[in-house]
Amino acid sequence: MALTFGVVRERRIRWRHELAPIIAVAGLFADYLSPAALWTILLPLGCVVLLAALRKWTAAFVVLVLSSWVAIPAAAITVTSIEDSAGEHRVFALADAPDPRHDGFLEAACDAGAIQVEILPIGSGRLINPRWVLRKNIQTFIDLHNQIVIEHARQDDLCHFFY
Numbered sequence: 003m004a005l006t007f008g009v010v011r012e013r014r015i016r017w018r019h020e021l022a023p024i025i026a027v028a029g030l031f032a033d034y035l036s037p038a039a040l041w042t043i044l045l046p047l048g049c050v051v052l053l054a055a056l057r058k059w060t061a062a063f064v065v066l067v068l069s070s071w072v073a074i075p076a077a078a079i080t081v082t083s084i085e086d087s088a089g090e091h092r093v094f095a096l097a098d099a100p101d102p103r104h105d106g107f108l109e110a111a112c113d114a115g116a117i118q119v120e121i122l123p124i125g126s127g128r129l130i131n132p133r134w135v136l137r138k139n140i141q142t143f144i145d146l147h148n149q150i151v152i153e154h155a156r157q158d159d160l161c162h163f164f165y
Contacts, residue, residue: 021056022053022056022058022061023061025049025052025053025056025061026049026053026061026064026065028049029045029046029048029049029050029052029065029069030046030049030065030068030069032045032046032049033045033046033069033070033071034070034135034139035135038138038142043071046065046066046069046070046071047066049062049065050062050065050066053065070139070142074139074142074143074146075146077143078143078146078147078150079150081147082147082150082151082154085151086154090118091117091118091151091154091155091160092117092118092119092120092151093117093118093119093120093147093148093151093152094119094120094122094144094147094148095119095120095121095122095144096121096122096124096125096140096141096144097121097122097123097124097125097128098125098126117151117152117155117160117161122144124137124140
């Protein structure tokens with residue numbers, strides 16, 4: 003309540019205006035903190051529907067674009083496209099997270115020098131030391147990027163996988 007010249011006026015809360023950012027942030031937090039499962043697409047989409055019902059179109063669009071179901075694949079496709087335009091085929095790996103696909107799998111299935119393994123400066127004692135959710139999302143990006151690179155190399159007949 004505000005006091006103006008002896009008159010008590012009540013401030014009204016514009017809940018529709020105040021609720022949109024809370025829903026958007028909650029939807030993105032729920033999306034990025036949830037496990038990697040198909041049902042988790044319902045979390046950001048539910049928030050998009052709620053924001054659209056409130057007619058907050060910009061907030062709904064931002065939640066949709068920043069959700070892990072759109073942002074991570076878009077980033078992986080963008081990085082792969084840039085590498086393809088330069089004629090490079092690289093898979094990424096984390097220094098402290100060994101993956102058996104990178105240890106000898108690519109060398110056995112691909113032509114010599116067709117695909118290079120790049121160790122990213124991410125991990126303990128490195129440039130970036132992510133923990134928990136950020137590390138999980140970086141690993142998701144790396145896995146998706148590597149799948150795209152291997153599929154492109156297979157289509158270009160640089161690798162011969164039997165699966």
